[in-house]
Amino acid sequence: MNSIEKIIHENCVLLNVEAYDQHDILSQLSDALYKQGFVKDTFKHAVLEREAEFPTGLPLVSIGVAIPHTDAYHVARTGIGVAILKKPVEFSVMGSPDDKVHVSIILMLAMNDGKKQIELLQRLMEFFQKEEKLLVLKDMKNEKEIAAYLETEIF
Amino acid sequence: MKKVLVICGTGVATSTMVINKLKEFFAEKQIDVQLYQSKVSDILSTGNDYDVIISTTVVPPSIKTKVVNAVPLLTGIGKEKVFNDILEALK
Numbered sequence: 522m523n524s525i526e527k528i529i530h531e532n533c534v535l536l537n538v539e540a541y542d543q544h545d546i547l548s549q550l551s552d553a554l555y556k557q558g559f560v561k562d563t564f565k566h567a568v569l570e571r572e573a574e575f576p577t578g579l580p581l582v583s584i585g586v587a588i589p590h591t592d593a594y595h596v597a598r599t600g601i602g603v604a605i606l607k608k609p610v611e612f613s614v615m616g617s618p619d620d621k622v623h624v625s626i627i628l629m630l631a632m633n634d635g636k637k638q639i640e641l642l643q644r645l646m647e648f649f650q651k652e653e654k655l656l657v658l659k660d661m662k663n664e665k666e667i668a669a670y671l672e673t674e675i676f
Numbered sequence: 677m678k679k680v681l682v683i684c685g686t687g688v689a690t691s692t693m694v695i696n697k698l699k700e701f702f703a704e705k706q707i708d709v710q711l712y713q714s715k716v717s718d719i720l721s722t723g724n725d726y727d728v729i730i731s732t733t734v735v736p737p738s739i740k741t742k743v744v745n746a747v748p749l750l751t752g753i754g755k756e757k758v759f760n761d762i763l764e765a766l767k
Contacts, residue, residue, distance in 0.1 A: 575684070575733050588690075591686065
């Protein structure tokens, strides 16, 4: 994949980031994706609403992750925003909104429609299921390294 | 042929992850089913027309079709039970 088509931009990787709560971190990630031209200005509001209605927290064995996303209408081009949180924030669990999970890694998906997304989503799901690969992210030292690692592992 | 509906909040992201997993599963088990994909808000009038609904989100109580929670297929934790529940619902 050449640099123009990159899905993860280092400026959309928030490493060791501090956030008060879910709203705060979703706003920070949306703003980063907007600045890099991945999403429209309507995305932030849409993703916040969507997360409140259809939560995306996923409790894995040793870590909580979340994959916030919203309708393709709000997306300019496919990208993923990544946050590695200094301290976990609480999300509701996908499919069981009364359950809560402390989330340390967030992958915010800006998804266009199209066949390419299906493959991407499939690989993303396989990536979650290899938890040791996900945990490596927490020990990475800089944004560039994280972006390169995810591009290699997922795409 | 049995009709299986896969749904999520958007009808795009997590249902796509799940539907691909299910295609593999049904092919492996050599079970012929018709798979449909939708979002939860679109199934209020049609949700009772399926044999089982596989969902990553909460399904409204007005839907009487058996619902299986598909989130374990995303995390990989407890996915065997999900597959068993699906087979049970299709009997």
